[in-house]
Amino acid sequence: MSTVQDVNPRVRGIRAPVNLQGLSVKKPFKSVIDVSSGDPHKAGMPPISFIRQVMAVCLYPELLKEKSLPLDVRQRAQKLLDMCSGGSVGSYSTTSGGLPQVQKSISEFITRRDGGVPSHPEDIILTTGLQKSLSVFLNLLTSGEGKTQTGVLTPMPCPHTLPMLLDMTGLALVPYRLFEEQGWAVNLDELHRALEAGRVHCEPKAIYISNPGKPTGEQPIVGTSCTAFDLFYIRGLIVVTDEVHQDSVYGQDKEFISYKKVLSEMGKMYAETMELVSFHSISTAHIGEGGLRGGYMEVINIDPAVKKYLTVISSASVLPQLALELSVNPPRPEDSSYNSYTQVRGLSYGNNAKRACEFLNRVEGMSCQPSMAGLFLYPRVHLPPHIVEEAKRLEVKADVLYCQRLLREEGICVGAGCENGQEDKNYHIRLCILTPPSTLEEILARLRSFHHRLLEKLA
Amino acid sequence: MWNMKQLEYGALARRANQIKKELRQGVRRPYKEVIDVFQGDLHRAGMKPLTFVRQVLAACVYPPLINSSNLPLDVRQRAQEELGRCVGGSVGSYSAAPGIPEIIHSISEFIKRRDGGIPSHPENIYISPGSQWSISNILNVLVNREASPRTGVLIPVPCHNKTVLSITQLGAVAVPYYLSEEQGWALQVEELQRAHESAKGVCNPVALYVINPGNPAGYVQSQKSVLEVIRFAWEKRLFLLVDELYQDCVYGENCEFVSYKRALSEMGPPFSGTVELASFHSVSKGFSGECGLRAGYVELVNLDPAVMKHIHTLFSKDACSPVLGQIALNLMTDPPKPGDPSYLLYKQEIEQIRTVLVHSVKKVHEVVNSLPGFSCPPIEGGLFAFPRLHLTPKAIQKAKELGLQPDTFYCTRLLEEGGVFTGPGWEYGQKEGTYHIRYNTSRALFKVHH
Numbered sequence: 075m076s077t078v079q080d081v082n083p084r085v086r087g088i089r090a091p092v093n094l095q096g097l098s099v100k101k102p103f104k105s106v107i108d109v110s111s112g113d114p115h116k117a118g119m120p121p122i123s124f125i126r127q128v129m130a131v132c133l134y135p136e137l138l139k140e141k142s143l144p145l146d147v148r149q150r151a152q153k154l155l156d157m158c159s160g161g162s163v164g165s166y167s168t169t170s171g172g173l174p175q176v177q178k179s180i181s182e183f184i185t186r187r188d189g190g191v192p193s194h195p196e197d198i199i200l201t202t203g204l205q206k207s208l209s210v211f212l213n214l215l216t217s218g219e220g221k222t223q224t225g226v227l228t229p230m231p232c233p234h235t236l237p238m239l240l241d242m243t244g245l246a247l248v249p250y251r252l253f254e255e256q257g258w259a260v261n262l263d264e265l266h267r268a269l270e271a272g273r274v275h276c277e278p279k280a281i282y283i284s285n286p287g288k289p290t291g292e293q294p295i296v297g298t299s300c301t302a303f304d305l306f307y308i309r310g311l312i313v314v315t316d317e318v319h320q321d322s323v324y325g326q327d328k329e330f331i332s333y334k335k336v337l338s339e340m341g342k343m344y345a346e347t348m349e350l351v352s353f354h355s356i357s358t359a360h361i362g363e364g365g366l367r368g369g370y371m372e373v374i375n376i377d378p379a380v381k382k383y384l385t386v387i388s389s390a391s392v393l394p395q396l397a398l399e400l401s402v403n404p405p406r407p408e409d410s411s412y413n414s415y416t417q418v419r420g421l422s423y424g425n426n427a428k429r430a431c432e433f434l435n436r437v438e439g440m441s442c443q444p445s446m447a448g449l450f451l452y453p454r455v456h457l458p459p460h461i462v463e464e465a466k467r468l469e470v471k472a473d474v475l476y477c478q479r480l481l482r483e484e485g486i487c488v489g490a491g492c493e494n495g496q497e498d499k500n501y502h503i504r505l506c507i508l509t510p511p512s513t514l515e516e517i518l519a520r521l522r523s524f525h526h527r528l529l530e531k532l533a
Numbered sequence: 534m535w536n537m538k539q540l541e542y543g544a545l546a547r548r549a550n551q552i553k554k555e556l557r558q559g560v561r562r563p564y565k566e567v568i569d570v571f572q573g574d575l576h577r578a579g580m581k582p583l584t585f586v587r588q589v590l591a592a593c594v595y596p597p598l599i600n601s602s603n604l605p606l607d608v609r610q611r612a613q614e615e616l617g618r619c620v621g622g623s624v625g626s627y628s629a630a631p632g633i634p635e636i637i638h639s640i641s642e643f644i645k646r647r648d649g650g651i652p653s654h655p656e657n658i659y660i661s662p663g664s665q666w667s668i669s670n671i672l673n674v675l676v677n678r679e680a681s682p683r684t685g686v687l688i689p690v691p692c693h694n695k696t697v698l699s700i701t702q703l704g705a706v707a708v709p710y711y712l713s714e715e716q717g718w719a720l721q722v723e724e725l726q727r728a729h730e731s732a733k734g735v736c737n738p739v740a741l742y743v744i745n746p747g748n749p750a751g752y753v754q755s756q757k758s759v760l761e762v763i764r765f766a767w768e769k770r771l772f773l774l775v776d777e778l779y780q781d782c783v784y785g786e787n788c789e790f791v792s793y794k795r796a797l798s799e800m801g802p803p804f805s806g807t808v809e810l811a812s813f814h815s816v817s818k819g820f821s822g823e824c825g826l827r828a829g830y831v832e833l834v835n836l837d838p839a840v841m842k843h844i845h846t847l848f849s850k851d852a853c854s855p856v857l858g859q860i861a862l863n864l865m866t867d868p869p870k871p872g873d874p875s876y877l878l879y880k881q882e883i884e885q886i887r888t889v890l891v892h893s894v895k896k897v898h899e900v901v902n903s904l905p906g907f908s909c910p911p912i913e914g915g916l917f918a919f920p921r922l923h924l925t926p927k928a929i930q931k932a933k934e935l936g937l938q939p940d941t942f943y944c945t946r947l948l949e950e951g952g953v954f955t956g957p958g959w960e961y962g963q964k965e966g967t968y969h970i971r972y973n974t975s976r977a978l979f980k981v982h983h
Contacts, residue, residue: 076772076809078839080739082677085843088850115623123595130595134587140603159569162576164823174554202662202827205852213702219679238850244678363625365856367662367827387698391662391827391855 088241106481107517109506110489111234112288112449114362119508122361124411125400128154132163132396146409154396163392171385172200172370176395180370183402188335193372197381200390200398203367204318204355205235210387211351211371212243214380215279215312219244225276226314227268229260231452231494233288233316234504248272249495254454257443258292262301269309280312285333286319289452289494289504291427291445293328303340303348312349313337318369319448321360322508324424328446334374350374356394358449361401362508368394426507426514427451433518439529449508452491455501458529473501479528484520545944546571549954564952570973571954573748573916575822580889583882585875586821586864589615590857593624605874615860624856630849632660632830633856636863640830643866648795657833657841660862662854664778664813664829669699670847671811671831674840675739675772678704685736687728687771689720691919691961691969693748696776706736711964714921717910718750722761729769740772741765746779746790746914749961749971751894753788753914759796766808773810778829781819784891785913794834810834816861818916820883828858890974894918897974912974919958922968940968 078086108116115121124147131137131151138148157175159165171177177195184193201207215224225246228236232249240247250268252258260283272278286293306313313333320330334352338345355369356362368391373381405412427445434442434453442453457472465472473490481487491502507514553567576582585608592598592612599609618635620626631637637655644653661667676684684705688697689712700707710728712718720743732738743762746753754762766773775793783790793812798805815829816822833841853859869876894912901909901920909920924939932942940957947953947970958969 076675076739076840077837078843081674081840081843084678085674085847088843088846111627113620113627115621115626121623121625126595130591130598133594134591136588137591137598140601142601159574160576160579162582164582164821164826165574165576174550202855203852205850206662235850235852242847242850357627364627365619365623365625365853367852367855391858393826393857394855 084242084244088238106485106487107509107513108487109509109517110477110487110504112358112506112508113364114449114506114508115364119362119510121363122415124405124415125361125363125397127411128400129393129397132158132393135161144410146405146411150400154399157396158392163396165392171196171198171388172390173392173395173399176200176399179399179402184332184334184372187330188332188338191335191338193334197373199371199373199381199384199388200395201353201369201371201388202390202394203357203369204316204353205239207369207371207388208314208316208353209239209243211314211384212239212245212280214383216244221275221277223276224280225272225278227265227272227278227281227311228495229282229284229287231290231491231496231502232282233284234489234493236282237493237495246272246276247495248276248278252287252290252292254443254500258287258290258452260302262305265302265305269305278309278311280314281306282314282316283333284316284319286317286323286330286447288316288319288448289450289489290443291319291448291450291452292443293323293331293446300336300340303337303344307344307348312351315350315352317352318355318358320354322358322423322449323447324427330447334372337374347375349376351376356397356401361397363394363397366394366397367391368398370398423449423508426509426511429511430505430507430514430518433522437522437525439525445507449506450504451507452494452502452504455503455525457501458531460531461528473503476501476528477503480521480524483527484524486517486520486524488521545941545948545954545957548945549948552948552952562952563950566952567948568953571956571971573818573973574824575818575916576824580822580886581882582823583821583879585869585879586823586861588875589864590860593619593857593860596622607869607873607875611864615863619856624860626856628853628856628859630851630853631845632658632854633859633863636660636859637830639863639867641832644792644794644832648792648798651795651798653794653832657836658830659833659844659848660828660830660854660859661848661851662827662829662858663817663824664776664815664831665695665699666851667811667813667829667831668696668774668776669703670844670851671774671833672699672703672705672740673847674844676700676703676705680737682734683736685732685738686774687725687732687738687741688962689742689744689747689750691749691958691963691971692742692744694960696742697962706732708732708736708738709962712747712750712752714750714910714964714967717913718747718752718919720752720754720758720762722765725762725765738769738771740774741769742774742776743793744776744778745793746777746783748776748779748915749917749919749956751912751915751917751919751974753783753785754791756789756791756796759791759793760800763793763797763800763804763808767804773808775810775812777812778815778818779915780814782890782916783914784894785911788913790914794832797834807835809836816858816865819865820886821861821865823858823861826858826861827855828862830862890916894974897972901972916973918972918974919961919969920972922958922970924968938968940970943968944970 127147128151155161157173177198180198181193181195223246225248227248230249230251315333323330351373353371357364405415430451431442431444434440439456462472465475471492477490489504588608589611616622618633637658641653641655685708686700687708690709697707710724780790812832817824869879897918901907906923907920929939932939938959944955944957956971
């Protein structure tokens with residue numbers, strides 16, 4: 075029988091996930107509120123009716139005759155079914171990287187989004203969601219070990235699933251710090267420093283950027299982006315941008331600017347040679363359908379052989395492609411579903427973020443940068459010495475202990491900053507703020523109560 | 534044998550897509566549509582989805598349908614149950630990474646029933662978006678890229694290409710064992726022995742990959758054959774990876790699907806407690822045919838708990854499988870029972886599909902064997918025919934001049950001139966000097982056969 079020694083060392087090396095839910099929970103409260111991951115439906119946000127109605131009809135075409143469903147729903151479903159082989163969502167999608175019509179719609183959407191910068195259907199590859207497609211892409215970069223191991227510049231803090239993914243693909247994580255005091259800004263000098271530091275122990279070949287930031291919610295400043303691009307260009311870095319939170323930009327006077335757009339404005343030399351891959355996902359798009367597992371990537375200036383490989387290897391499920399199609403081509407003002415669709419769309423990220431940030435900044439021992447985008451808030455928590463000591467004794471990280479106690483005593487599940495790569499003594503927690511406002515109030519109240527009790531222990 | 538071919542795969546598929554596009558745009562060709570018999574895609578071939586499954590899924594996607602009197606009561610109740618297990622009551626939420634616990638439990642019950650009562654443990658089952666994903670994860674655990682000698686995995690020839698791609702991508706060596714075409718593509722232990730021997734000095738074989746029923750070769754292993762393979766795996770300390778996706782597609786007379794798990798258990802000690810086994814199944818084939826929904830599972834047997842821990846971490850780092858796919862998987866393993874309102878229709882639809890498949894396969898076999906230059910053994914199971922092409926030396930020469938494999942050349946001509954899209958044998962592996970094509974048999978009678 076195989077023993078642990080026989081297990082692939084790379085698999086053995088994956089850091090085990092922090093498993094908070096596994097804890098048995100005493101219950102002085104009615105229910106556990108889990109906001110540790112960006113799952114809007116779990117947090118109580120309703121799915122968008124239009125999307126669900128169309129998908130239901132696609133699944134069970136008999137519903138095309140169902141008069142109680144709006145006409146535009148039925149017409150749209152018919153159009154979508156016509157795109158599917160055998161008129162069924164149960165078929166594989168074609169081998170060209172996705173349903174051709176969906177690739178076209180997405181490229182048109184991107185062109186509109188980027189103010190006319192052209193996007194080509196053959197550069198769009200439909201995927202089964204961010205995690206898998208990122209893993210497939212990064213795998214192509216992997217090579218070498220020790221000093222020749224490929225490295226990826228990674229923001230610190232970074233999305234909580236990224237460190238495990240890098241472990242798995244055998245890539246070295248080269249952290250570049252985001253500056254909390256400056257609203258989590260990307261700093262050019264820091265990028266230089268990180269790159270030099272990285273080159274000592276590995277070969278950095280790519281830079282991973284979250285735009286908007288995950289979990290920090292910042293928007294990279296365009297000015298920095300241009301000079302940063304210079305750096306990437308000179309060092310031959312592939313730019314990998316995780317733009318899955320692009321739909322949730324809410325800061326005042328802010329709008330989402332894609333890295334592709336920035337690249338296009340930098341002149342031919344860059345625009346036609348720099349390698350850029352950007353990712354989007356339906357999990358975090360305004361439609362929030364994480365359970366469907368779908369997304370796309372747009373590949374710019376990537377080697378044709380690599381592109382061919384990526385299209386062959388992706389086998390995106392049909393339904394999420396249809397959901398994507400619907401999200402980039404929503405109902406128009408003259409359609410019957412328009413009103414209900416836009417109502418839900420305008421929901422409260424911005425209000426929640428503002429409210430939560432103000433609230434937490436007033437809690438003693440907590441501080442929070444304003445968030446301008448995304449699903450998360452990433453407040454800093456000042457942990458009293460007794461917690462840090464107890465954590466040492468129990469051999470867990472201090473922020474993990476904090477989260478465990480929070481779950482046990484208040485029934486709130488948040489994410490520990492160490493999962494986001496936060497290795498220093500600046501402890502943070504991560505919470506998804508895309509919840510109904512009443513739920514948010516509940517979360518904030520319980521969090522404050524817990525934190526006060528913790529600090530009181532000192533007295 | 535495989536490495537450089539990775540990027541050549543799909544050349545025919547892209548051409549087929551191009552032709553389909555041209556036809557849609559009105560370009561004239563000697564045929565009106567491309568008959569696509571390349572993939573094992575039942576819905577594309579014209580098979581209809583099961584009504585019960587689609588009704589439940591639709592109600593799960595749009596819950597107000599649960600109140601619709603147009604849907605049968607059991608459909609509505611079932612949808613309610615399934616949604617009750619989804620986080621936030623929505624199929625749009627993430628589920629636990631290994632899969633929704635109640636569905637995993639349901640799968641373990643299904644396996645137990647199928648295997649005559651032999652227990653199946655939920656903690657040994659993982660759901661993933663399709664069997665290839667699970668196969669890839671398990672291979673990831675077994676293959677050490679940096680090992681010297683390199684890790685080897687024995688694979689059948691012919692074999693469907695995705696698994697082989699996964700193996701080589703991970704840095705392992707695919708060690709071929711040839712199925713015996715003359716004996717209807719039977720798996721012979723002597724050949725396994727030879728293959729294993731051939732690996733000496735080249736790599737260190739750690740696993741044996743078996744497809745039963747076969748793909749693309751349509752054989753179904755007998756009980757005797759299964760036992761022989763298990764014994765061989767035990768002797769050589771090989772991890773058994775068994776792809777049982779086509780377990781519902783068995784049509785040969787006197788043929789029966791024998792599950793490796795059952796056979797292993799019934800062999801008793803020392804085999805039953807030591808041979809490591811991973812068996813794979815999915816909703817893509819069989820009567821569900823829902824390959825677009827992406828859901829499959831793996832059941833692991835006899836693994837060291839410490840190793841299972843790592844497997845658990847590996848599966849946990851993936852985000853969960855599509856929730857709708859998991860529900861479809863549940864419906865496949867826990868279908869309507871006699872007495873349920875949907876039972877009769879469900880049974881009828883399954884019977885219909887089975888009849889058509891059996892008939893298709895017989896027809897394809899007859900037709901293919903009657904064509905000059907073709908020969909094909911009886912197809913006992915699976916969804917494909919893998920007939921042998923007896924090409925003239927002239928044709929082979931022509932192909933070589935064009936820089937193509939002879940069977941690719943044939944398939945290309947078949948596509949361009951006849952509008953039929955099939956798979957060339959070299960993509961699946963074949964004995965040197967022989968040529969084959971792979972053809973999805975289910976299409977034959979679901980649509981009009983040319």
